[in-house]
Structures are given as structure tokens and as C-alpha cells.
Amino acid sequence: MFVVSLTYKVPEDIVDFHRPAHMAWVKEEFDAGVFLASGRRVPAVGGVLLSGADRATLDASLARDPFYSNGVAEFEIIEFKATSVAEGFENLLDT
Template sequence: MFVVLLRFSANRSQAGAWMAAHKAWLQRGFDEGVFLASGSLQGQGGGAILAWGLDSAALQRRLAEDPFVVHDIVSAEVVDVALSKADPRLAFLMETRACSTEVSE
């Protein structure tokens, strides 16, 4: 499982121009079952994504397609979390799932 922190960069003022494309990119991640949750960092510092079911290289390729990353609106920090315990409602996160979602070319 990965926690992705998208922290605003110096080009933050350009976010409005790319917001629709960024939201479409996020939705694709949800539609493909890779993104489980997303939201804003408090204090307007950027955003966060909970990603699951792909390996680090596939996640990096996916992040490189985010219009906010492409246009240097945010920088992406990826935290790889190896879960050892989870609430029963989140037990599926403990499962190993082969990466079946590839980034489109």
C-alpha cells in the first residue's frame, strides 16, 4: 500500500488551469481500482492519495501522468507502507494483489 503526498510547488498558481485534467486523472485511478481514497492536505498544502494493488514502478509511471506533476504544480512523495495489522473492515489491504493495471501509453 502506498500513501502519496502531493505537495504544492512554486507553480501552485497554475492549479486552476489543470484542475479538470487532474480530477480526470484521479478518477481514472479510482475507476481502475488503484486509488482507494484521496483528499486535500489541511492548510492547503496539496493533496494525498491512498494507492493499492500495484508495484512502486507502476505507481511512479502513473504519477508521472498526473497533469499536476507534469506541469510542476505538485511534487509527489510516495510512502510505501508494509501493513502488519488492519481493522477487519480494511483486511483486504493485507492481501497481496498482482499489478493488473498498467498506465496507458
């Protein structure tokens, strides 16, 4: 499983300009099963994506993100193995 942390590199008005295309991309990737969760960081300095896809699929997906292709954000990818989860989230366990 992967946590992707996005940090904005440009002023807020540029982020806002690219946000609709980014959100359309996020929806497409949810529909394709790449992402399990997403949201804004607090404070709003970027975002976070949770992915259960393999690394090659995730990398290909991120390369299509308008925030990536337009240099809006830096991406940090953290891989982890979920070994414990709350009840109801057993689908997140690495088997």
C-alpha cells in the first residue's frame, strides 16, 4: 500500500487553476481502483492519496495527474504494509 503526499510548489491561484483537472483525474483513478482515499492536507499545503495499486500502476497514474504534469506539486511516495486495521477495514490488510 502507498501513501502519496503532495506538497504545492506554486502560489494558490495556480493550484486553483489546475484543481478542476486534478479532481477529474482523481475521480478517474478512483473509478479505475487505483485510490482508496484522498483529501487535502491541513493546513492546505497539498494533499494525500492512499493507494492499494502496485507501484508501476501508481507511478503511471501519478504521471497523468495535472498537478504533476504542470509542476504544481511535489510527490512523496511512502510504501507500507498494513498489518493492523480497525474493524471494517480488513480489506486494507496486506496478505
